[in-house]
Amino acid sequence: MVALTSPYLWYTTRATGLVTLLLFTGVLVLGSLVANRVGGAAVGRFELSELHRSLSMVAVIFLVIHIATTVIDSFVSTGLISVIVPLTSAYKRVPVALGSVAFDLIVAVWISSLLKTRLSNETWRFIHWFSWLGWAIAVVHAFMTGSDARSGVGLALVLVCALAGLLAGLWRFFARPARAAGRTALSPLSPAPAPEPASPRDSRRVTPPRERTVADTAFPRRPVDDQRRRPR
Amino acid sequence: MGMRRRSGGFVLAVNPIQCDGFGHCAELAPDLVHLDEWGYPIIDKTPVALSNLSALESARLAVRGCPRQALRIERVSEAS
Incomplete structure (x- = not known):
């Protein structure tokens, strides 16, 4: 060819x-x-x-x-x-x-x-x-x-x-941050979050705001300066 | 058909062991996910109706976008 x-x-x-x-x-x-x-x-x-x-x-x-x-x-x-x-x-x-x-x-x-x-x-x-x-x-x-x-x-x-x-x-x-490096300012998709969720969907929620549990944040289980800072 | 499939609800569930607080979920599903001050997600466990397609779509984006694959969508029979 x-x-x-x-x-x-x-x-x-x-x-x-x-x-x-x-x-x-x-x-x-x-x-x-x-x-x-x-x-x-x-x-x-x-x-x-x-x-x-x-x-x-x-x-x-x-x-x-x-x-x-x-x-x-x-x-x-x-x-x-x-x-x-x-x-x-x-x-x-x-x-x-x-x-x-x-x-x-x-x-x-x-x-x-x-x-x-x-x-x-x-x-x-x-x-x-x-x-x-x-x-x-x-x-x-x-x-x-x-x-x-x-x-x-x-x-x-x-x-x-x-x-x-x-x-x-x-x-x-x-320069790798140890785990989470703090809150992001969120995307342009949404404004900064209000402390109390106030989207229209929330009007349907009849349950009062639930207390945070350990499972929600998972933070108390993790020491800040933990071992996984370095790549394994 | 479609109606029956869309009955019920879902919750966006996080595996706290896998989560490393990248925060992508809060950007992709801002209506469902908020971040605590360390950057880890706080997700309301109140089920969202499956008929809420925009919420479902953003939840799917969050599941797909999680760098640690720590999120999943759990279906529940009743949306409250």
Whole structure:
């Protein structure tokens, strides 16, 4: 086919590679923002969370395009199996292998998030930690493999991504709030809550306001400076 | 048909062990969830009618949006 010998697939591979790195760095930073409970006033915390989810979908799509064009293109011979299995590529054996490993990790994180409601939250979180490893390997892969990543704009992009991800990681691990970081200012969806709920639905409630119980707040069971401050 | 299915009510229930006080539920379902001063949710245990579709939808959003999956919707037969 003409398309297989034309340079455009190869150009697509190079371009989507850089864009994918940018997108996953954005996903990483957004995930850190969610985990460290940023937001509440100007932007809702749930909005950052939704953005994290949506952007990760876009990033996965770009990653699939990046890999598909690499495999289909005949300019370099990586082979279909090297998409998943490391060290099976004839072209740039080790750098492409890093890409395979990063892809495997990202797929694991992706599938676990798709199955999130069927997994225990602890399992999902454990798998989700590997996104950091996948991203770090992807950065090295981008630097070692990328035809544009050794100079000029490409190098600048890779460096910016590496720095952003590194800072996000440090901030995520060391500036993590111990459990709840206080009340959010609520989303733009609603005004600040009145002490006494006064929505129209409340007129239907005939029961008087119930006293708070331990089960409501769950706060007395948790010491403020508990052991789970550090990631397990 | 639809009428029978919508009879009864629901309560948004939180698992206090799982909850880490992210506060997403209070943003997504501000009519159902309030936060205490530490950021943990206080949810009224009075059942809400299933026919209250906006409340049900916001409860579903809160369940989906909880980063710790600490929320669930419990159906009860009677809405008071």
